[in-house]
Amino acid sequence: MRVHIGGDHAAYELLGELVTFLEAEGHEVTNHGPHGYDAEDDYPVFVLRAAEAVAADPASLGVVLGGSGNGEQMAANKVRGIRAALCYNEELASLAREHNDAQVISIGGRMNTVDEAKAMVRTFLATPFSGADRHARRIAMVGAYEQDGTLPDLS
Numbered sequence: 001m002r003v004h005i006g007g008d009h010a011a012y013e014l015l016g017e018l019v020t021f022l023e024a025e026g027h028e029v030t031n032h033g034p035h036g037y038d039a040e041d042d043y044p045v046f047v048l049r050a051a052e053a054v055a056a057d058p059a060s061l062g063v064v065l066g067g068s069g070n071g072e073q074m075a076a077n078k079v080r081g082i083r084a085a086l087c088y089n090e091e092l093a094s095l096a097r098e099h100n101d102a103q104v105i106s107i108g109g110r111m112n113t114v115d116e117a118k119a120m121v122r123t124f125l126a127t128p129f130s131g132a133d134r135h136a137r138r139i140a141m142v143g144a145y146e147q148d149g150t151l152p153d154l155s
Contacts, residue, residue, distance in 0.1 A: 001125055002057060006032035006050030007065030007072065008043035011109030014117055015065050021118050022063075027125070044075045051076040051084065054103050062104035063121055073106035080146065083139070088112060093120040097127035099135050 003022050007015045012034060022029045032049040034041050047064045054062040062084075064072040069086045076084035084104035085096035088111055096102040105124045107117050129135070141152040 002028045002030070002060035003125065004030050004032060004050040004053040004057075004060055004062040005065070006043075006046035006048075006062075007109070008034065008046060008067075009037055009039050009041050010067030011065035011107070012037045014107070014109040014114060017114045018063060018065070018117060018121060022121070025122070043072050047072045047075045048079065051079040051082045051104055055079050055081050058103075060103075061125055063124075064104055064106045065109055065117075066106075067108060067110045069106040069108035069111065073104075076104045076106060081143075083142075087120050087124070089116070090119050090123045093124040094127045097124055098130045099132075101129035101135070101139055 005015060005018060019029050019031050030053060032053065033046040043066050050062050050064055054060050064076050064084065066072040073084045073086040076082055082104055083100055083102045084106050085100060085102040086106045087093045087096055093105060096105060105121060107120060144150040
């Protein structure tokens with residue numbers, strides 16, 4: 001699978017660990033940076049590029065990383081068509097794909113160990129969207145709102 005990854009200084013070491021891990025697992029990885037440690041870098045520079053790449057390639061998935069993962073998830077969700085999920089355990093990673101068809105997982109490098117992050121990413125990449133009607137309906141509602149501001153019916 002093609003995987004786009006990006007983060008910031010707070011998760012720089014984790015980013016390197018995950019790139020190595022994903023390549024060893026047989027994935028085609030594009031590292032959107034950072035490519036060197038800079039304590040003053042800004043996560044949107046790298047995260048938005050990773051999310052844009054996922055949006056442009058529907059067969060791919062993405063991983064965004066930061067200190068907490070919060071800002072990174074928010075940035076990725078600003079990319080039209082992207083559903084990014086902040087996860088802190090394998091169950092959330094699975095549900096993000098199964099129920100929400102998330103294309104991007106966001107992880108906090110200061111909140112999780114490398115082994116926990118690897119487990120979450122492995123689960124995220126391996127879990128398909130369930131396709132259940134109720135989940136597809138909800139995703140369509142959010143998509144319609146994103147496209148033209150249409151609020152779902154109250155019924």
